[in-house]
Amino acid sequence: SxxxxxxxxxxxxxxxxxxxxECTVEGTSNPNLYWYRQAAGRxxxxxxxxxxxxxISSEVPQNLSASxxxxxxxxxxxxxxxxxxxxxxxxxxxxxxxxxxxxxxxTQLSVL
Amino acid sequence: AxxxxxxxxxxxxxxxxxxxxxxxxxxxxxxxxxxxxxYPNRGxxxxxxxxxxxxxxxxxxxxxxxFNKSQTSFHLKKPSALVSDSAxxxxxxxxxxxxxxxxxxxxxxxxxxx
Numbered sequence: 001s002x003x004x005x006x007x008x009x010x011x012x013x014x015x016x017x018x019x020x021x022e023c024t025v026e027g028t029s030n031p032n033l034y035w036y037r038q039a040a041g042r043x044x045x046x047x048x049x050x051x052x053x054x055x056i057s058s059e060v061p062q063n064l065s066a067s068x069x070x071x072x073x074x075x076x077x078x079x080x081x082x083x084x085x086x087x088x089x090x091x092x093x094x095x096x097x098x099x100x101x102x103x104x105x106x107t108q109l110s111v112l
Numbered sequence: 113a114x115x116x117x118x119x120x121x122x123x124x125x126x127x128x129x130x131x132x133x134x135x136x137x138x139x140x141x142x143x144x145x146x147x148x149x150x151y152p153n154r155g156x157x158x159x160x161x162x163x164x165x166x167x168x169x170x171x172x173x174x175x176x177x178x179f180n181k182s183q184t185s186f187h188l189k190k191p192s193a194l195v196s197d198s199a200x201x202x203x204x205x206x207x208x209x210x211x212x213x214x215x216x217x218x219x220x221x222x223x224x225x226x
Contacts, residue, residue: 006155034213043118043218044156044202059213090155099144099163099206101214103155 002027006091006104013111019064019078021107023091026072031093033074034101035066038088050074086111114139116186116203118217125193126225133188133220135203144206145186146214147177149199156202162186173197193224 006023013019025031035047046059048066056066063082067075074091091104116137125131137143144163148156160171167179177188188201200219207213 036216044216046213046215049213092155099161100146100158101148101156103148103157105155106153108153 002093002102004091004093004102004104006107008107009105010108011110013081013109015083015111016080019076019081019085019109021076021089021091021109023074023076023104024072025074025093028072028093028095030071031095032098033068034092035074035076036090036092038090038106039086044090048076081111083111085109114143114205114208114215116145116205116215116217118201118203118220120220121218122221122223124223124225127195128192131190131193131197131222131224133201133203133222135186135188135217136184137186137203137205138184139205139208141208143186144208145177145179146204146206147171147175147186147188148202148204148216149173150202150219151199159188159201193222195224195226198222198224 003026032051034049036044037047038044050056050068053068064078089107092101094101118135146161147159149159150156159175160169162169162179170176175190179186200221202219203217204214
């Protein structure tokens with residue numbers, strides 16, 4: 001069966017520090033991969049999605065970047081975190097042509 | 113562009129009473145609509161979807177949703193609420209322009225009062 005792993009679960013980082021959040025999917029090949037952010041008291045915002053290795057689409061301009069170095073690995077990064085980067089980050093995947101998204105357990109990022 | 117709106121930030125209902133969580137959508141063409149639930153500090157879980165066919169869609173945990181094209185609505189319903197249904201509920205619409213992205217509403221927090 002397919003599973004999605006996302007880590008770390010919580011992270012506290014100072015302003016200006018770098019960020020790397022990792023997401024891996026098991027049990028499937030060539031998934032579509034997504035990064036969402038959920039700010040406190042707000043809905044989900046799609047940040048990036050990827051339909052294949054090295055293919056990244058950005059939905060909103062921001063301080064973050066994403067990379068997909070392997071088929072089932074999706075990384076969210078920042079060179080210098082801002083206070084506004086705080087939030088709950090969710091990785092998700094679906095199959096090619098699949099309609100249902102499967103979410104990871106999320107990372108709570110606090111930038112202080 | 114497609115979007116969904118959830119007009120209520122918070123819904124409170126007594127245990128055993130029916131519940132409704134509202135969602136309206138805006139799309140060009142036929143909508144693909146979804147409901148997800150999020151429990152505290154967790155990722156989202158799929159509840160149900162409407163692609164085509166019967167306007168009443170049944171999903172997980174006894175939930176159902178009614179697709180209403182004339183009102184552009186996709187309200188989530190359950191005949192009898194449980195305390196364990198207390199969570200954050202998201203309506204979503206699928207991106208029709210490319211990859212299978214979902215665009216989510218702002219969420220509605222459901223609290224079921226014992």
